[in-house]
Amino acid sequence: MPRLNRIVETALYVDDLDRARDFYEAKLGLAPLLKTKTLFAYDVGGASVLLLFLRGASLQTQRFDHGSIPPHDGSGSLHIAFAVDAADLAAWEAKLDQLGIPVEGRMQWDRGSKSLYFRDPDGHMLELVTPGLWRTY
Incomplete structure (x- = not known):
């Protein structure tokens, strides 16, 4: 069987991205990698990424020029x-x-x-x- 090497990213779903940004950046000191209307991504120790998705904003397939991301959410x-x-x-x-x-x-x-x-x-x-x-x- 092929081997899984590590977890690259993990996600939490939040109700308010600005409130989450204040907590994870200002209080925990994480550095942002990406910010969109529905997703903030943070570097964690140069080894993994924490994704903060706006809860409910990823319930539809997201289509891009080079592929798609299936729906997901969490509560x-x-x-x-x-x-x-x-x-x-x-x-x-x-x-x-x-x-x-x-x-x-x-x-x-x-x-x-x-x-x-x-x-x-x-x-x-x-x-x-x-x-x-x-x-x-």
């Missing part, structure tokens, strides 16, 4: 985890506190990794996790 509180250096976790917790973003949970994993959990303005559960959580990270 409910979703989860993604961002990799952080272990030495930066306390600074991240202080930054979240300074920004008024409550940490909803903390976890010490069996392999030595630690996680902080908090939410974005659309209720998605975000995690900051240090190395060691998985055999591959």
